[in-house]
Amino acid sequence: MSIRTPLARVRGLGSAKSGTGHFWHQRLTALANVPLTIGFIVILVSLLGRNHAAVVQILGSPLVAIVMLLFIGSVTYHMKIGMQVVIEDYVHDETWKFAAVIANIFFAIIVAAAAAYAMLKLSFGV
Amino acid sequence: MANTDLSGAKNRPLSPHLSIYKPTLTMMMSIVHRVTGMALYAGTLLLVWWLLAAASGPNAYMKVQWFMGTLVGEVILFGYTWALIHHMFGGIRHFIWDTGHGFGPTEREWLVRVGLAGSIVTTVILWVVGYAVMGGSR
Numbered sequence: 001m002s003i004r005t006p007l008a009r010v011r012g013l014g015s016a017k018s019g020t021g022h023f024w025h026q027r028l029t030a031l032a033n034v035p036l037t038i039g040f041i042v043i044l045v046s047l048l049g050r051n052h053a054a055v056v057q058i059l060g061s062p063l064v065a066i067v068m069l070l071f072i073g074s075v076t077y078h079m080k081i082g083m084q085v086v087i088e089d090y091v092h093d094e095t096w097k098f099a100a101v102i103a104n105i106f107f108a109i110i111v112a113a114a115a116a117y118a119m120l121k122l123s124f125g126v
Numbered sequence: 127m128a129n130t131d132l133s134g135a136k137n138r139p140l141s142p143h144l145s146i147y148k149p150t151l152t153m154m155m156s157i158v159h160r161v162t163g164m165a166l167y168a169g170t171l172l173l174v175w176w177l178l179a180a181a182s183g184p185n186a187y188m189k190v191q192w193f194m195g196t197l198v199g200e201v202i203l204f205g206y207t208w209a210l211i212h213h214m215f216g217g218i219r220h221f222i223w224d225t226g227h228g229f230g231p232t233e234r235e236w237l238v239r240v241g242l243a244g245s246i247v248t249t250v251i252l253w254v255v256g257y258a259v260m261g262g263s264r
Contacts, residue, residue, distance in 0.1 A: 119177060122180060
């Protein structure tokens with residue numbers, strides 16, 4: 001038996017049982033995505049048509065690699081939250097919804113890990 | 127919950143869905159924002175392929191360059207850049223709306239028009255610049 005009031009228990013939770021955390025994180029990563037996406041596009045255009053050696057050299061340089069790593073982190077987290085909203089809106093069967101939410105989290109983490117690994121290898125390894 | 131009998135739940139009237147409303151530009155842009163978001167989600171696989179190929183070596187990288195040079199590859203890349211920029215413009219519009227501004231009947235129409243025109247113009251400029259860069263001697 002809890003002595004908390006019903007309002008205190010429900011406050012900040014909402015239908016997703018996690019309150020407005022997703023809303024806030026979606027806005028936070030969206031804000032970060034604006035300069036990072038512009039940086040990513042500048043990097044992409046400057047790499048167009050270059051051969052492998054030049055691409056490796058540019059992608060592995062500190063400033064470019066840091067922008068790319070931040071871009072990868074912010075974008076994959078942003079898209080994980082966004083796709084979860086889509087799943088919660090359109091997948092009504094509880095089992096499928098649960099499976100889709102899990103698959104979405106795994107997909108975002110795999111994309112982030114693979115892209116970050118490639119960037120780190122370009123920076124330190126080869 | 128006091129009443130757990132949900133037998134009548136299936137018979138309750140539903141609120142009207144999309145099909146009943148006259149399509150408006152703000153509605154279309156809302157849908158496109160979600161669609162571009164989902165397209166970008168799938169498009170991250172291209173990003174991963176590109177970066178892993180660069181990290182793997184010249185042969186793997188040549189395959190990516192070959193694919194991006196085909197008509198299908200260029201269409202996908204063009205669509206990806208437009209989706210990225212359109213979603214970014216849409217996000218900035220949502221930031222304005224988050225502050226409580228821009229909801230007036232003329233303001234909201236103006237915002238979505240600028241977003242749509244801006245994303246198309248920016249994407250075309252980017253590709254023109256991209257081709258100009260590629261045209262140079264490397």
